[in-house]
Amino acid sequence: MNPPIIPEVIGILVRRGADFSSAEDAVQEALIELLGASSPPRDPKAWLVTVAWRRFLDATRSEAARRDREVRVATEPERGPAPDTDDSLWLYFLCAHPALSPSAAVALTLRAVGGLTTQQIADAYMVPVSTMAQRISRAKRVIAQESVGQPGDLAIVLRVLYLVFNAGYSQSVDLAAEAIRITRQLAALVDEPEVHGLLALMMLHHARRAARHEPDGSLIPLAQQDRTRWDTTEIASGIEILQATLARDRLGEYQAQAAIAALHADARDVAETDWPQIVEWYDELLGFTDTPVVRLNRAVAVGESDGPHAGLAALSGVGEDTPRHAAVRAYLYEKAGDTGPAIRLYVEAADAATSVAERRHLTKQAARLRGR
Structure with missing residues (x-):
């Protein structure tokens, strides 16, 4: 359907x-x-x-x-x-009602607009089905009690669209393509650089979708992806939108993320990646959203730009409970030639993985190092 x-x-x-x-x-x-x-x-x-x-x-x-x-x-x-x-965009604003928390707004959007079951949403959030059912029910009660004429503000809608797009990669419903469609509608109606920045970010990530998985469903890291399978037309369109948006000199979180994605997409192979500039863009991004996940990704970029030991030093300030922390440490230790800790950390990361594809990939990395 x-x-x-x-x-x-x-x-x-x-x-x-x-x-x-x-x-x-x-x-x-x-x-x-x-x-x-x-x-x-x-x-x-x-x-x-x-x-x-x-x-x-x-x-x-x-x-x-x-x-x-x-x-x-x-x-x-x-x-x-x-x-x-097509009331999809209107419903996004309705689900992003200011009386709802961002997590409740996303859950309600995934159910009402994305068509996901409560079980699928619970799996995405890694919570029991009963917990998610209660969260969605509370969100619907809030919407019922509040004025329908008071939709959520633009920042909340952008956040919901961003999270729905990310959820689209792990669900059976192609929410990523649908999020792009809605964001494109929003960009045509709203003259706001961050809307266009989010659209560019989605397009640049979506352009790599065909190269992200092995036939058995295993993840393929960015450095190992077959770049001939990337959608160059979508990449060119995303970069064009981003350049026009950056020229307005009203930088925001999504534009900074899109700039990082563009630098990856613009490199013909991993050796040509401009890692120093990516680190600079992560520094810009930290000014808008100083989160453990951003610092984790910055540590990877530092490890590529200045060497694995510099990357590990940057990672030391990130909490070990941050998702993918063990996987990043394993990669940096492997890059430094320290195989023992790398194997242990790959196994630890695989045990903590939240998806079969991610667990399979990390297990393969540990097995590959053991085979050496």
Whole structure:
């Protein structure tokens, strides 16, 4: 099913008068019924609108409320063509309501707009399903209690889009492509450099998608990727957007990240990578978001620019509980020729890996060093 259909149907129900939480629940029930149908309807969107609206009416038994809503939609053909609208961007703003925390906003967006199950979202956040179900339910209650006319601000929407894009790499639904589509819509409507910076960042990362995994699903590190498989057209478009944005001299977090991605994408091979300039861009990025993950990635860049011992020194200031800390230390120790600690750390990193692909890759690295 085309991913935008779900937010379109939710948007239609909300515009008819359903509250967001009830509309989302009704659409989920309709999707379950659709999956169990013996044959697919000719117009899935119109079918979902009809069935979801009925489920909503069934759930709101008040005679007065039901009569009011039925009168409001009485002139609409029950199984006629559904309105040709795409409410995805509007729903992103709605899910990024200022009353919600960023994590709750992302979880709600993944469920309502991305179409992921609660189980998939829980796996992405590494929390029990019951915990995630409660988080999503609380978020929907907040949205129901607040004014629908008060959507989230642009910074929250950009953060949600960024996190949804990152989640797209590990899910069965192509959320990365959908996040790019929504961000492109936003860039056409909002004259804000960070929106264009985020779009460029997504495009530059997405251009490498075909080269990121082995046939068995194992991760392929950036340095070992077959760059002939990168989408050079998408890279050129991303760099063009980034250059035009940087020229406006209103630097932000996403533009700095996009500049780092562009330096990687612009190198014909790993030996040509401009690591000193990448370190400089990480220093710029730290001015906007001084997080352990940024410092971890900066330590890798320092290790490539100034040698593994300099990289390990930069890593010493990063907490060991930071994701991928052991994997980065293993790589830097290996680069320094210290094989023993590298093997131990690769094994430690594999044990802590949150995905099968990552665990398989790290285990292979440990086995490769043992084979020496």
